[in-house]
Amino acid sequence: MAFRREYSRELGYGIGQKGKETVEKSDHFKCKVIESNPLTPNVFELKFAPDRPLDFKAGQYVSVIVPAVDGKPLRRPYSIASAPGVSPIELCIQKVEKGPGSNYLAGLKPGDTFECVAPYGYLTYHPRPDKHAVFISTGTGIAPFRSMVLSEEFRKSPPLSTLFCLGVRTDHDVLYETDFISHPLLKWIPCLTQSVGRVSEFFKGRVTAFLESQHSQFAWSETEFYLCGNGAMIDDVRKFLKGNGVDRKAIHVEVYFRPEAPPEQAAVK
Ligand SMILES: Cc1cc2nc3c(=O)[nH]c(=O)nc-3n(C[C@H](O)[C@H](O)[C@H](O)COP(=O)(O)OP(=O)(O)OC[C@H]3O[C@@H](n4cnc5c(N)ncnc54)[C@H](O)[C@@H]3O)c2cc1C
Secondary structure, three states: OOOEEEEEEOOEEEEOOOOOOOOOOOOEEEEEEEEEEEEEOEEEEEEEOOOOOOOOOOOOOOEEEOOOOOOOOOEEEEEOOOOOOOOOOEEEEEEOOOOOOHHHHOOOOOOEEEEEEEEEEEOOOOOOOEEEEEEEHHHHHHHHHHHHHHHHHHHHOOOOEEEEEEEEOOHHHHHOOOHHHHHHHHHHHEOOOOOOOOOHEEEEEOOHHHHHHHHHOOOOEEEEEEEEEEHHHHHHHHHHHHHOOOHHHHHEEEEEEOOOOOHHHHHHH
């Protein structure tokens, strides 16, 4: 019987409900940093080589072991941004103020090592050559979708058409533009929430506003939707898709985080 292993910030990994896919086998890896490069002012890519082949499906993630500062080591999940079979493996990480995981990885230099357990995750590509696909991410939520659209599986079995939306604040926050702008199998749509820089080249507004703008021309029930990143965006998009009759089985989701409630809201909960 196949059981789904689920990530919990408090408990780590445990056996969860019966799922449609099983994590085949996760294993412990020692990884050597090959490169660390800034992609935007707040996001960097980390390229690493595991101590032996790490097999994963496009869209899956590694669970990085963050050494203990006080108390116990922590675990933080990071989606693999490179395609399966490509070496070195790439992560794409947002630096979070005072965040132990992201700052630990940001401090690693070429030649340093870190440990992780991998692969994990259910947000994988579902080849449906008879359907369209829409990938929607905010910020580093682009990572699993980059892995998917650069994968051989996607190239061999692409959807009828693909829209690839990335929600960020300004044009300085746009990630991996060169990979997507000329990708032959997709339409690349960065959505900017602030009117700064090269605004005329991109959609001005949130990803939900972009979807609303497509309302009349879209084959909603003939499309697979992939959502990743900020939980608030995912809630809004899900609600919108539900309102347009999209079957929940056609919506594939990975929530990276939920924005913290302001102190006054947290107090009344
Ligand atoms: C399955 C999965 C895959 C993930 N993959 C990635 C990835 O590829 N790249 C990545 O940058 N993060 C990713 N994350 C988030 C990552 O695991 C950490 O939560 C994040 O790096 C913050 O950890 P921290 O220890 O630095 O800070 P913490 O102290 O744990 O976090 C502080 C706060 O930062 C906010 N936050 C968390 N992640 C982000 C983010 N990405 N952008 C903006 N604010 C954030 C949240 O409000 C969080 O409560 C993923 C999360 C999940 C569940």
